[in-house]
Amino acid sequence: xADVARLAKVxxxxxxxxxxxxxxxxxxxxxxxxxxxxxxxxxxxxxxRGLMLRRSEILGLVLPDLHGEFYSEIIRGANSQARxxxxxxxxxxxxxxxxxQSLLTGTRLRSLLDxxxxxxxxxxxxxxxxxxxxxxxxVLLDDDIEGTPHDSVVIDQHQGAMAMMRHLVVHCDxxxxxxxxxxxTNFDTSARLEAYRQVLREKGMTVGPDDIHFLNYEYxxxxxxxxxxxxxxxxxxxxxxNDEMAAGIIAAALASGLAVPQDLAVVGFDDTRISxxxxxxxxxxRVPMFDLGAKAVGLLxxxxxEPARQPTQICLHPELVVRESCGCKGRAPEPT
Amino acid sequence: xADVARLAKVxxxxxxxxxxxxxxxxxxxxxxxxxxxxxxxxxxxxxxRGLMLRRSEILGLVLPDLHGEFYSEIIRGANSQARxxxxxxxxxxxxxxxxxQSLLTGTRLRSLLDxxxxxxxxxxxxxxxxxxxxxxxxVLLDDDIEGTPHDSVVIDQHQGAMAMMRHLVVHCDxxxxxxxxxxxTNFDTSARLEAYRQVLREKGMTVGPDDIHFLNYEYxxxxxxxxxxxxxxxxxxxxxxNDEMAAGIIAAALASGLAVPQDLAVVGFDDTRISxxxxxxxxxxRVPMFDLGAKAVGLLxxxxxEPARQPTQICLHPELVVRESCGCKGRAPEPT
DNA sequence: TTGTAGGCGTTATCAT
DNA sequence: ATGATAACGCCTACAA
Numbered sequence: 001x002a003d004v005a006r007l008a009k010v011x012x013x014x015x016x017x018x019x020x021x022x023x024x025x026x027x028x029x030x031x032x033x034x035x036x037x038x039x040x041x042x043x044x045x046x047x048x049r050g051l052m053l054r055r056s057e058i059l060g061l062v063l064p065d066l067h068g069e070f071y072s073e074i075i076r077g078a079n080s081q082a083r084x085x086x087x088x089x090x091x092x093x094x095x096x097x098x099x100x101q102s103l104l105t106g107t108r109l110r111s112l113l114d115x116x117x118x119x120x121x122x123x124x125x126x127x128x129x130x131x132x133x134x135x136x137x138x139v140l141l142d143d144d145i146e147g148t149p150h151d152s153v154v155i156d157q158h159q160g161a162m163a164m165m166r167h168l169v170v171h172c173d174x175x176x177x178x179x180x181x182x183x184x185t186n187f188d189t190s191a192r193l194e195a196y197r198q199v200l201r202e203k204g205m206t207v208g209p210d211d212i213h214f215l216n217y218e219y220x221x222x223x224x225x226x227x228x229x230x231x232x233x234x235x236x237x238x239x240x241x242n243d244e245m246a247a248g249i250i251a252a253a254l255a256s257g258l259a260v261p262q263d264l265a266v267v268g269f270d271d272t273r274i275s276x277x278x279x280x281x282x283x284x285x286r287v288p289m290f291d292l293g294a295k296a297v298g299l300l301x302x303x304x305x306e307p308a309r310q311p312t313q314i315c316l317h318p319e320l321v322v323r324e325s326c327g328c329k330g331r332a333p334e335p336t
Numbered sequence: 337x338a339d340v341a342r343l344a345k346v347x348x349x350x351x352x353x354x355x356x357x358x359x360x361x362x363x364x365x366x367x368x369x370x371x372x373x374x375x376x377x378x379x380x381x382x383x384x385r386g387l388m389l390r391r392s393e394i395l396g397l398v399l400p401d402l403h404g405e406f407y408s409e410i411i412r413g414a415n416s417q418a419r420x421x422x423x424x425x426x427x428x429x430x431x432x433x434x435x436x437q438s439l440l441t442g443t444r445l446r447s448l449l450d451x452x453x454x455x456x457x458x459x460x461x462x463x464x465x466x467x468x469x470x471x472x473x474x475v476l477l478d479d480d481i482e483g484t485p486h487d488s489v490v491i492d493q494h495q496g497a498m499a500m501m502r503h504l505v506v507h508c509d510x511x512x513x514x515x516x517x518x519x520x521t522n523f524d525t526s527a528r529l530e531a532y533r534q535v536l537r538e539k540g541m542t543v544g545p546d547d548i549h550f551l552n553y554e555y556x557x558x559x560x561x562x563x564x565x566x567x568x569x570x571x572x573x574x575x576x577x578n579d580e581m582a583a584g585i586i587a588a589a590l591a592s593g594l595a596v597p598q599d600l601a602v603v604g605f606d607d608t609r610i611s612x613x614x615x616x617x618x619x620x621x622r623v624p625m626f627d628l629g630a631k632a633v634g635l636l637x638x639x640x641x642e643p644a645r646q647p648t649q650i651c652l653h654p655e656l657v658v659r660e661s662c663g664c665k666g667r668a669p670e671p672t
Numbered sequence: 673t674t675g676t677a678g679g680c681g682t683t684a685t686c687a688t
Numbered sequence: 689a690t691g692a693t694a695a696c697g698c699c700t701a702c703a704a
Contacts, residue, residue: 048697050383384681
């Protein structure tokens with residue numbers, strides 16, 4: 001920067017003014033300085049800059065995992081919105097032990113970030129404490145904690161699961177529904193399970209002792225479970241808590257000689273790209289993943305700009321997507 | 337930091353020494369300082385730190401796109417390795433116009449990053465220039481440029497495509513192969529196309545005028561193409577340049593009344609999770625995506641640690657994965 | 673409109 | 689083993 005100043009025959013402050021376009025600078029000097037910057041290929045030092053400005057224009061995004069289409073879309077949305085607003089995004093998952101550490105507990109990066117968007121699969125006390133005394137703004141994704149005021153973007157899981165369950169029970173005329181969730185402690189799994197129970201109760205249907213399973217959202221484990229249970233499930237419908245598990249169960253059912261959806265209906269959740277690639281195409285619930293990421297970043301940036309503003313909660317609504325795997329196609333008119 | 341020093345009744349330098357564990361510090365004072373840090377919840381300022389140390393422990397990862405399983409796995413690998421080595425990762429795609437700008441051309445972040453791993457779908461002059469005078473170390477992923485010395489991690493695309501083509505022509509006894517690639521200018525598409533041509537030439541097979549198609553690696557466009565061409569393709573095998581397109585073509589074939597693989601064989605590339613979820617399961621070429629990301633970050637970190645070292649190229653080898661979609665199952669013994 | 677000087681929070685260099 | 693002090697590169701009053 002000193003070099004630039006010397007070449008343009010101005011002082012450091014003028015160079016700074018040109019870079020930041022803050023104050024009015026004489027047309028001629030401005031041109032001189034800019035050409036000097038060009039010539040020297042000068043790039044301001046982000047550290048020194050951050051030291052004064054106290055911001056890095058970098059955001060953190062903490063996810064439970066980075067695997068799969070679901071998180072991939074959240075990342076895409078978050079990244080897209082971040083760029084839009086002039087920020088960069090650092091990504092981290094809580095999966096690998098030491099990983100989220102650096103973003104949540106870790107001392108190194110925290111002060112570098114202007115804010116952080118966090119999604120945890122289960123809200124432990126430890127995480128709550130961590131968040132409670134976070135030195136930087138944060139926004140929660142699809143999760144909520146009582147007490148502490150904070151911004152969040154949530155998905156109306158209950159509504160989505162209700163829509164699916166009602167579709168199955170009312171429209172597809174399913175007599176038995178098997179619930180295959182993620183971990184029982186997961187926020188979304190429990191919200192969906194509740195909807196499952198509620199609808200069955202409304203319709204006077206019973207929940208069999210083996211009708212509820214908790215897995216890990218992965219294809220393979222769902223496939224294994226499907227292989228074990230397929231015969232027992234014949235005639236029922238499996239409500240899987242994501243599309244990957246639904247795909248695994250369909251594969252297992254087919255491998256067991258069951259026709260899908262004739263012998264066993266299977267539905268998913270999320271509406272990732274997988275749902276259209278699987279045969280039969282999945283009936284599922286579209287979750288606006290891209291939006292989830294984008295809105296979270298948007299909210300975060302608003303708070304950064306205005307730290308004292310009211311905590312806001314944005315609620316995103318899922319939408320039932322009827323394809324083939326629920327078995328109602330051709331059996332009755334399309335649901336509206 | 338001044339507060340910590342005051343509370344612990346030591347000087348700033350001692351606090352710094354405790355934090356960095358560089359010099360030997362008296363046991364008693366060390367304890368005092370540490371408890372003071374605890375009590376005040378002190379966190380060092382990363383900007384000031386970076387200003388002195390001239391490193392941020394942040395790496396950049398630039399990808400052509402963030403969509404889909406393929407890039408998702410690269411990110412996962414890169415992120416995992418970065419964490420392992422004490423770095424964080426900023427992600428960016430060249431898809432959204434203004435996006436990569438901030439990492440490649442953009443002035444803001446560049447000086448914050450300790451290095452950057454870059455994957456471009458086509459190596460333009462502009463990118464070359466950008467890289468040539470990059471102020472920070474970079475490593476290229478699955479791409480190469482002449483002239484400029486640099487680190488890179490490449491996939492032996494040619495070998496992988498050769499293995500697949502030989503399998504199709506020799507083992508599956510396919511008489512006609514249709515090539516469905518990404519953009520013609522893509523690095524990997526052209527490498528695979530070359531292998532396609534080479535094997536057909538070796539076997540004295542001809543390439544029909546409509547046997548080569550260039551799409552965009554996406555399911556939908558492949559599906560559309562499949563719908564148009566399915567009848568013309570009957571009896572042949574489609575060699576798609578990624579699993580998503582293969583899935584799209586299978587779906588189109590089925591929709592057109594063709595049985596896969598009996599009436600039309602279809603094979604993919606990458607071995608993303610999709611390849612096992614599709615029916616028939618895809619014969620494909622496994623590309624070590626996770627490793628690609630991880631190795632790139634590893635290489636980058638080595639260069640950061642030792643800027644003057646010899647440029648290194650790591651070559652990763654793909655592997656043929658035979659499943660059902662090529663149609664050779666049951667027709668002959670497994671290939672070795 | 674432009675220049676001068678002080679400070680941001682840390683680490684490094686030198687004394688002690 | 690510890691402390692004082694000078695950088696690091698930039699921004700921002702304030703003065704000219």
